[in-house]
């Protein structure tokens with residue numbers, strides 16, 4: 306992802322790279338930048354983002370692992386500093402954010418829903434950030450209806466529950482990223498499948514996010530927040 310960002314920044318005459326940092330570099334390297342982009346690993350992402358916010362620099366986060374408790378802690382830091390905002394994008398693919406939006410729309414109509422996410426074997430975290438975000442939005446859409454029905458959820462093979470939604474993670478060669486949200490109802494199922502077949506799927510969302518992030522206030526989450534996803538007129 307870092308390399309993809311470097312290429313897109315290089316291609317854009319409006320943008321200039323301040324510094325490209327890896328795990329071996331000192332974080333002081335961000336000082337003086339107009340925007341920090343964090344595409345690292347969930348274990349270090351909160352520290353990087355907090356450092357940038359406290360240095361007065363807006364942040365675009367693509368790293369996974371930003372569940373609601375982590376976002377709540379970040380909101381407190383951003384409010385305390387009363388400075389730049391943070392744009393957190395769990396998935397830069399337009400198709401993925403549409404699929405998550407459709408899943409949120411369907412959530413109130415089904416008692417049962419489970420998520421199957423499949424990624425390349427190099428992915429270090431599970432469940433994926435996209436699956437966590439999707440499960441949390443489904444639970445929020447059903448807030449007055451209660452948790453989803455997940456029978457025998459205490460058995461390990463039934464997946465990890467995120468906001469009551471069972472999530473099953475597969476790591477397989479031959480796959481970039483895929484998520485299927487399966488709803489079960491009376492005499493029917495509904496499956497919403499999104500497949501990322503190449504990293505080029507992230508390019509449009511990255512360009513839009515680089516444009517939007519410097520002027521964001523507070524903590525803003527999701528590509529849907531900067532896209533117009535309303536129904537056609």
Ligand SMILES: NC(=O)C1=CN([C@@H]2O[C@H](COP(=O)(O)OP(=O)(O)OC[C@H]3O[C@@H](n4cnc5c(N)ncnc54)[C@H](OP(=O)(O)O)[C@@H]3O)[C@@H](O)[C@H]2O)C=CC1
Pocket residue numbers: 306307326327328329344345346347349366367368369370394395396397398434507
């Ligand atoms: N939002 C989205 O649409 C997408 C998000 N992602 C997420 O983005 C993240 C990165 O993915 P990906 O690029 O595939 O992962 P990689 O493992 O290829 O890259 C991780 C990068 O993080 C760097 N890093 C690790 N630790 C630190 C540290 N302490 N300080 C600074 N940099 C560090 C690594 O540096 P080094 O090379 O020195 O180890 C490396 O450059 C993941 O969380 C992934 O889930 C991925 C695809 C799409």
Ligand SMILES: O=C(O)C1=N[C@H](C(=O)O)C[C@H](O)C1
Pocket residue numbers: 369370395396397424425428432433434435436481482
């Ligand atoms: O690591 C990846 O590859 C991806 N990570 C993000 C996630 O955890 O959801 C986004 C996308 O699924 C690719």
